[in-house]
Amino acid sequence: MTPDAVGLTAKEAERVRQLCGREPNDLEWGLFGALWSEHCSYKSSKRVLAWLPKEGPQVVAGPGGNAGVVRLDDRMEIAFKVESHNHPSYVEPVQGAATGVGGIIRDIVAMGARPIALMDSLRFGLESNGQRLRDGVVAGIGGYGNAIGVPTVGGEVYYGPGYAKNPLVNVLCVGVRQSKDAIIGASGARAGQMVYLLGQATGRDGIHGASLLASRDFSAADQDMRPTVQVGDPYTGKLLMEATLAAIETGGVAAVQDLGAAGLVSASSELAVQSQVGLELHLDQVPCRESAMSGYEMMMSETQERMLLVLNSEHGGEALAAISQWGLNATPIGRVTASGRYVLYFGEHEVANLEASWLVDGCPLTPAGKDLVAPAFKPMRPSPAYMDEGFEEGFDEGALMAIASDPDCRERRPIFQRYDSMIQTATVWGPDHEVSVLTVDGSPWGLALAVSGIGRWAAVDPYAGGAAAVSVVVSRLATQGAQALGLTDGLNAGNPDKPEVKQAFEQMVLGIRDAARALDVPVTGGNVSFHNETDGAAIWPTPVIGGVGRHFHPTAPVADSLNRSDVTLLLINPALSPSLGGSVWERQHGVLTAYPRVRLSDLAHTVTWLRTAAADVDSDIRAVRVVADGGLWLALVKMWLASAPSVGMTVTLEAVHAVQRLLSEEAGQFLAAVATSRVESTLLKLQSNAIGCLVVGQGHDGDHLELQVGCPSQWTRRWSRSQMRAAWQSWEGDSGGSGTP
Amino acid sequence: MKPKVAVIRFPGSNCDRDTVQAFQSLGAETKIVAYDREDLEDATHVVLPGGFSYGDYLRAGALAAHAPIMHALVDAVGRGAIEVLGICNGFQILCERGILPGALFANVSGQFRCSWEWVEVLTPPARWPGFRRGMRFRLPIAHADGAYRIGNSDREALWAQGSVFLRYVDPDGPDTGEYNPNGSLEAIAGISDGPVMGLMPHPERAMQPWLGSKDGRLFLSLWLQEVPQ
Numbered sequence: 001m002t003p004d005a006v007g008l009t010a011k012e013a014e015r016v017r018q019l020c021g022r023e024p025n026d027l028e029w030g031l032f033g034a035l036w037s038e039h040c041s042y043k044s045s046k047r048v049l050a051w052l053p054k055e056g057p058q059v060v061a062g063p064g065g066n067a068g069v070v071r072l073d074d075r076m077e078i079a080f081k082v083e084s085h086n087h088p089s090y091v092e093p094v095q096g097a098a099t100g101v102g103g104i105i106r107d108i109v110a111m112g113a114r115p116i117a118l119m120d121s122l123r124f125g126l127e128s129n130g131q132r133l134r135d136g137v138v139a140g141i142g143g144y145g146n147a148i149g150v151p152t153v154g155g156e157v158y159y160g161p162g163y164a165k166n167p168l169v170n171v172l173c174v175g176v177r178q179s180k181d182a183i184i185g186a187s188g189a190r191a192g193q194m195v196y197l198l199g200q201a202t203g204r205d206g207i208h209g210a211s212l213l214a215s216r217d218f219s220a221a222d223q224d225m226r227p228t229v230q231v232g233d234p235y236t237g238k239l240l241m242e243a244t245l246a247a248i249e250t251g252g253v254a255a256v257q258d259l260g261a262a263g264l265v266s267a268s269s270e271l272a273v274q275s276q277v278g279l280e281l282h283l284d285q286v287p288c289r290e291s292a293m294s295g296y297e298m299m300m301s302e303t304q305e306r307m308l309l310v311l312n313s314e315h316g317g318e319a320l321a322a323i324s325q326w327g328l329n330a331t332p333i334g335r336v337t338a339s340g341r342y343v344l345y346f347g348e349h350e351v352a353n354l355e356a357s358w359l360v361d362g363c364p365l366t367p368a369g370k371d372l373v374a375p376a377f378k379p380m381r382p383s384p385a386y387m388d389e390g391f392e393e394g395f396d397e398g399a400l401m402a403i404a405s406d407p408d409c410r411e412r413r414p415i416f417q418r419y420d421s422m423i424q425t426a427t428v429w430g431p432d433h434e435v436s437v438l439t440v441d442g443s444p445w446g447l448a449l450a451v452s453g454i455g456r457w458a459a460v461d462p463y464a465g466g467a468a469a470v471s472v473v474v475s476r477l478a479t480q481g482a483q484a485l486g487l488t489d490g491l492n493a494g495n496p497d498k499p500e501v502k503q504a505f506e507q508m509v510l511g512i513r514d515a516a517r518a519l520d521v522p523v524t525g526g527n528v529s530f531h532n533e534t535d536g537a538a539i540w541p542t543p544v545i546g547g548v549g550r551h552f553h554p555t556a557p558v559a560d561s562l563n564r565s566d567v568t569l570l571l572i573n574p575a576l577s578p579s580l581g582g583s584v585w586e587r588q589h590g591v592l593t594a595y596p597r598v599r600l601s602d603l604a605h606t607v608t609w610l611r612t613a614a615a616d617v618d619s620d621i622r623a624v625r626v627v628a629d630g631g632l633w634l635a636l637v638k639m640w641l642a643s644a645p646s647v648g649m650t651v652t653l654e655a656v657h658a659v660q661r662l663l664s665e666e667a668g669q670f671l672a673a674v675a676t677s678r679v680e681s682t683l684l685k686l687q688s689n690a691i692g693c694l695v696v697g698q699g700h701d702g703d704h705l706e707l708q709v710g711c712p713s714q715w716t717r718r719w720s721r722s723q724m725r726a727a728w729q730s731w732e733g734d735s736g737g738s739g740t741p
Numbered sequence: 742m743k744p745k746v747a748v749i750r751f752p753g754s755n756c757d758r759d760t761v762q763a764f765q766s767l768g769a770e771t772k773i774v775a776y777d778r779e780d781l782e783d784a785t786h787v788v789l790p791g792g793f794s795y796g797d798y799l800r801a802g803a804l805a806a807h808a809p810i811m812h813a814l815v816d817a818v819g820r821g822a823i824e825v826l827g828i829c830n831g832f833q834i835l836c837e838r839g840i841l842p843g844a845l846f847a848n849v850s851g852q853f854r855c856s857w858e859w860v861e862v863l864t865p866p867a868r869w870p871g872f873r874r875g876m877r878f879r880l881p882i883a884h885a886d887g888a889y890r891i892g893n894s895d896r897e898a899l900w901a902q903g904s905v906f907l908r909y910v911d912p913d914g915p916d917t918g919e920y921n922p923n924g925s926l927e928a929i930a931g932i933s934d935g936p937v938m939g940l941m942p943h944p945e946r947a948m949q950p951w952l953g954s955k956d957g958r959l960f961l962s963l964w965l966q967e968v969p970q
Binding site for chain 1: 752753758759763792795798852854856883945
């Protein structure tokens with residue numbers, strides 16, 4: 001075995017020899033190769049991620065463990081994290097996506113939390129191969145999530161050319177646990193305790209998944225990587241989840257770590273380091289489902305549905321009994337030692353003898369850039385996609401319909417309908433809404449959940465895109481009057497060895513940092529996926545941000561649509577100089593310029609006000625939505641289409657920059673419908689809080705949407721509900737409602 | 742006699758907790774009974790909940806149909822000692838075991854579907870007089886295999902015996918009988934036979950207005966033959 005066969009560079013190999021003080025054997029080289037891979041070591045991102053704010057009074061567990069944990073109330077805590085499964089999903093979409101769901105569920109379970117919700121952030125190319133991948137991914141997510149019984153309560157799907165050969169599958173899982181239970185994770189193991197392997201017997205599947213599949217760029221030849229993709233079994237996953245939670249409940253579990261990327265070596269060495277103990281593992285005791293597996297294969301296998309448990313002596317027996325109730329066996333494979341050494345045996349023979357910290361923390365890290373200041377904004381204005389100033393000359397209504405029916409804008413129901421969004425009977429608002437609302441058993445409060453990460457916005461200015469993703473998520477939580485408790489970040493980018501990719505990544509993280517700081521929300525964990533690059537073509541840097549908020553009245557969400565028409569439409573915190581940068585409109589015209597920088601202090605101010613206004617039961621706000629893709633126009637269309645059939649809307653805009661006003665996607669803007677009788681007082685309140693506001697229309701009785709530009713009106717169009725619905729629900733390959741967008 | 746509800750948990754059941762919670766919220770004494778038990782103790786009402794028993798491997802419900810507890814169930818049904826409700830996977834299990842006639846095939850779309858639907862009582866079951874013809878319930882479905890089928894020879898008997906209990910209807914559209922979310926024969930959503938009832942929709946998920954409907958409260962109360970709360 002040579003170091004480069006396991007993916008190590010010459011410099012890394014030299015470092016390994018230094019640490020060991022000798023030439024490692026083949027198995028040891030393999031262990032280093034797996035754990036020093038980009039996927040496991042975060043060697044290119046660790047120092048950059050350190051920039052993110054991670055503290056707050058509500059934070060119970062920050063980054064570094066299986067998942068972040070935040071406090072919901074005195075009794076209940078929320079564990080949540082996003083994880084990517086991009087590379088496997090390209091090679092084998094159904095199983096790649098399914099095992100992504102299974103993996104993040106196990107992470108949450110390992111924190112002693114019961115998974116209550118899933119959300120997915122998916123990216124595909126637009127041509128037919130993208131559709132094939134998408135159908136497979138959706139089938140895989142549904143197949144696993146539906147069977148294991150965790151509802152998929154929301155998510156997002158976007159398209160772009162770079163994703164054609166680098167689809168993104170980021171899955172967010174949320175779980176609840178009681179505060180009174182000791183914090184569970186990998187840090188509680190003590191010398192003398194026994195180590196158990198629980199779940200599926202180990203096979204030869206997924207060997208090198210982390211080190212080779214997820215830590216390299218793709219080329220056309222990589223279809224032969226298919227054997228490195230694992231196969232998911234939601235049935236065993238369900239039993240494993242219940243057995244692990246039941247074992248934890250007995251008090252007999254000292255530490256838990258799920259087996260994911262780099263299988264047993266990763267789980268066991270992580271556990272040893274987090275608990276600051278040594279481990280002795282006996283590989284001949286590992287239950288295998290194939291014969292004559294080598295120690296190397298056992299350590300590297302990524303067979304799914306496995307957990308590593310360390311049981312204490314007081315209640316360990318009860319934990320084992322609880323596990324057997326679920327028809328699973330836990331097999332003892334080793335013990336915890338005080339030596340600090342990580343020693344593997346096969347029969348009588350010692351086959352590896354290292355320090356676990358060499359594996360987990362020894363990998364040389366790439367230094368982070370020192371320039372911690374936001375890069376200068378380079379606007380290109382006016383957007384080359386729209387040179388005309390007036391609506392009258394260059395603008396036709398077909399353009400607006402094209403926005404409503406754009407793949408990035410249209411309705412997603414044909415996808416979400418394939419996921420069980422209602423199991424566990426806590427979903428008040430599911431995937432039909434832009435923010436999900438759940439009740440939480442055992443708390444008067446509930447959860448607001450949102451996920452967003454638009455690569456198009458980060459394409460030219462990754463800093464702006466990172467800040468915008470955080471802004472949209474926190475804004476969506478604020479529309480529910482919810483207090484943002486924490487964020488999780490799924491960062492996707494190309495090959496980090498390329499300077500331009502590394503720089504874009506750093507700028508994206510800086511944007512996330514600045515927005516999270518300004519909006520006062522910690523980032524409690526996440527995931528980095530590099531090497532989303534095939535044949536040299538990389539994805540747009542894509543910052544997927546998930547947010548968890550404390551909802552104060554979850555059984556009565558703040559509406560995002562209307563059932564009465566006596567309202568005035570307000571654009572709150574409107575863009576000062578609306579820009580089309582990064583918009584759907586630009587992409588449709590084949591050009592992308594820099595997405596505008598979110599005015600973070602204005603947004604923080606607006607969010608604070610809105611949170612109070614929306615949480616108030618007697619609020620004057622009848623409905624509110626965040627302006628994002630498709631701009632104000634799409635927010636209006638969606639609010640209207642979701643409203644009662646008797647509600648019509650008349651939208652009135654000034655002629656100057658009307659196109660930009662309507663289609664700018666600058667984050668931080670809100671569309672709110674306020675009772676017309678109370679609009680004066682709302683405007684006064686906004687004014688006294690120094691929050692900008694434009695009146696952009698009125699509700700009316702009737703079944704149409706009317707757009708008037710100019711005063712007196714120079715350009716007027718009206719659409720019937722059925723006309724607009726047809727555009728917004730235009731799914732390609734549609735057959736009787738079963739097609740997918 | 743106060744009803745005593747037993748919810749059977751098979752390996753892979755995933756609506757067991759929701760179902761227990763739903764019956765408890767109606768004030769019924771409810772407990773979970775494991776699939777490998779050989780008796781139903783003092784249960785008066787038995788529910789086979791939704792989920793993916795045995796991972797739906799082989800065929801949905803096929804393996805659970807022969808779990809040890811099912812012998813006790815068949816026996817108790819034969820003695821007229823219990824009333825049985827199969828929801829979703831529970832309905833599939835009842836059909837696989839032959840306790841209810843017919844079978845559940847893959848949805849015609851070939852896809853899992855989770856959506857809110859309206860169902861209407863077509864034939865009130867003799868055993869549960871509270872369900873009246875034309876009564877409508879808003880309940881969610883969530884399944885991949887919900888297309889009810891039955892052989893031609895048994896089809897007439899199904900109607901003649903008054904077993905066609907529930908069908909899907911479109912509340913907005915004209916009552917043409919053509920609305921059909923999964924391709925079920927005659928849009929059948931549930932059937933009954935003596936003391937046994939099975940349906941694909943999930944009444945236990947429709948217990949609160951904020952979840953989308955509280956029609957499940959009425960439905961389950963009528964099945965328990967309790968005064969609805």
